[in-house]
Amino acid sequence: MENIKILARNTLFRGLTEKEIESILFYLNPVVRKYKKGNIILAAGAAVTDVGIILKGRAVIEKEDIRGNRSIISELGESSLFAEALACARAEHSPVTVAAETDAEVMFINFDKIMTVRAKTEIAGRLVKNMMTLIAGKNIFLNNKLEHASKRSIREKLLSYFDELAVKTGGRKFKLPFSKTALADYLFVDRSAMMRELSHMKKDGVIKYEGDVFEIRK
Amino acid sequence: MENIKILARNTLFRGLTEKEIESILFYLNPVVRKYKKGNIILAAGAAVTDVGIILKGRAVIEKEDIRGNRSIISELGESSLFAEALACARAEHSPVTVAAETDAEVMFINFDKIMTVRAKTEIAGRLVKNMMTLIAGKNIFLNNKLEHASKRSIREKLLSYFDELAVKTGGRKFKLPFSKTALADYLFVDRSAMMRELSHMKKDGVIKYEGDVFEIRK
DNA sequence: AGGGAACTATTGCATTTGCAACACTATGGA
């Protein structure tokens, strides 16, 4: 089916042909659910036993504190996988919420099933290895984010993040993958204070930007 | 040997008897190195192919920015494992430094060897599973830290962290696992500003503390 | 016992930040 192509794009199924994915899915008993824009896909506090894969639409992993400050942990696009660490560690209470940013379709697979499919050993081994690479990758992502968060001023946080984007793009110019509002959430700072700092940085000649296209000025 | 008992305490070898650990080590070809207090165990920028396990002493994972702000990513005690995500993702340049906090002894094991020991299948399978649980656990740790870092004031960062410690201890009272200096680094804030905030919190009756013993006052 | 190193504690000051308020500009549905 159509979904197989989307699954194939996820690291979890890397190295497997579409036929192999289809055959292994048979043993994994996935469940597909649909969500309306804004709906909750995984509620904070819920027990986590499955990993999720976005088949259609977009979602965000977020966290909210007592006073209602929302912090975006990360964005999930088509074929993104989430909740794998929580499922692997058998989390009783999810500390985060996953919400649909647009109408979305999500496939859920039981984590233990992934780890214990004995069906076709080589394929199963592949899955396990891929799952690990994936979790390690998120690990590194979190470390990156922590690096930005560790900076003590808004300017430094921005520059730290911009550096990462520039390196990823391979130049001094890059496009924000976020709205500026979301960027402020991502960096854990006040939006208006961030806007002010962006203006200052532009005035100081540290960066140039127009809309969501930025350039670091040496 | 003596070291086996230390290894046995690490999640990586969970579920294996000391005999099994000894036999699998034979295939893993570990290397043991010794470090003096303050020495660098893993330098930022180096390629990472091995995971490390602390056999003796303590170390810290840290990160330093251009201006020399040191941020502690985490503490490593006896039998702690580190660099597993970097090794798993085949990082070309380590973004962090690991330094000996006391005289230390560290065992290095090649990551790919762990993943490919064919020697005794059940044991090898165990290792892989354990490695994954481990990486997932660090993942959750990083998420926790990120939660503290996401708070917008020093007071909230402290309370967020104190909450975690209290929950871990299972009461309102807990002992700081850090010096206050290190705590400030851990939370990415200025030490003197943090001290000031601690005083205010004590005066406001939010917390009590004496040395490194704290109590949250509801 | 003496000296150094690391940690604790406090304070003044300049700057940064969060917060609140407001206006303006897309954008997408009904």
Added chain:
DNA sequence: TCCATAGTGTTGCAAATGCAATAGTTCCCT
């Protein structure tokens, strides 16, 4: 087309924070 919603951009202000300086304390090493 019109309205609602989300994002952008700016500003004043009070409060929080980083920074620097300084002093006292503790602990370890010789």
